[in-house]
Amino acid sequence: MLPGVLLLASLVGCDDSAPLEDAPTAVAVDPAAAIEVLEELTRAVAERDTAAAPWPSYLVTNAEAADVVDFSVRYLTDDSSVSQGLPGGQWAASVEVAWRFQGRDPHAAHAEVTVIFDGSGSDLRVAAFGGGARVQPLWLSGPVTVRARDNLLVMVAGNQQVKARSYEELGAVGLRQVEAALPDIRTSQGLVIEVPANGAELERVLNAEPGSYEAIAAVTTTTDSSDAPGSPVHVFVNDPVFAKLTAHGAQVVATHEIAHLVTGAATELGVPLWLVEGFADWVALRRSTVPDRVSAAQAIAQVKADGLPGSLPADEDFGSRTTHLGAAYEVSWLLVRVLGERGGAAPLLELQRRLARGAELEVALRATFDLSVTELVELWRAELSRLIK
Ligand SMILES: [Zn+2]
Structure with a gap:
């Protein structure tokens, strides 16, 4: 962390526009190497290739568990404002990511996402996805636990089997209740429930203002923050708030959100x-x-x-x-x-x-x-x- 701290300190001391000669050497941004690694990652996700590679291994395992298809990552530009806050050797870029959860999303989501790269040339690797003022899709952010049945998919941050099963049950009951109340409705998409670790993570996933979902148990919205027709709509849970609900309250909230999804209210x-x-x-x-x-x-x-x-x-x-x-x-x-x-x-x-x-x-x-x-x-x-x- 030391180089990052030094860089920040030297910048803070430079508001009189003095030259930045004392700042540590700028990180070598290497778009050519980044494009190559992202192409390789796109192939590995499509082929579910879990061999050791210059990116976090959870990317392919998450894609396999959630049945991600139509995945692509396109390099856009490096992002010096995010890079400034990173440890030495790391640099940030914005990329356009497309992905679709097979059997649940009717169309692919498209979002501009931050990627953190580490190094350059043949040593370049993807350190992480996320950061900057951009959406941070849950499945790209870290390991997730996935439960899938029929057209229902539940994705919980971290290794959380028990929690994932309980959301799966809430989702299944909610779908049955919505189908009973709205028997004539035909939806073009399944139900995806995403459960980030906490409210702050939820805000990062959705690129929402900090604190905006503090008191909200769950929200139904597009995965890529767009309101374009056809954008996949998922249910996103604020787990610590949701966890405080009674069993009845939890089911009411889950069914309420599924009703939003099925009636197309989010778009x-x-x-x-x-x-x-x-x-x-x-x-x-x-x-x-x-x-x-x-x-x-x-x-x-x-x-x-x-x-x-x-x-x-x-x-x-x-x-x-x-x-x-x-x-x-x-x-x-x-x-x-x-x-x-x-x-x-x-x-x-x-x-x-x-x-x-x-x-x-x-x-x-x-x-x-x-x-x-x-x-x-x-x-x-x-x-x-x-x-x-
Ligand atoms: Zn509502």
């Missing part, structure tokens, strides 16, 4: 969050035997304190830093339940699709449930009044 923009979140909870709580006074406890407390809402929940109510987060989910669940009890899943899906295509809520609600927005708010208020009695 359908423009749908109000009360519908997206309420729909997912409606699916997750459909067969729940937990009484409303428990499942809607925060909503009931909020209505008792603030009175009945005068309008539908706003998207801002769902910010991860807002204080009434739980209540916003619960009132939205009750709102969607009002609709679900009137027409079932099919018009709910149709409502979501119409809104994603840009329809006005008033028009879409009339077409799918024969209701005006005012009538829906009235039905919802009646339900909330009943619950606070």
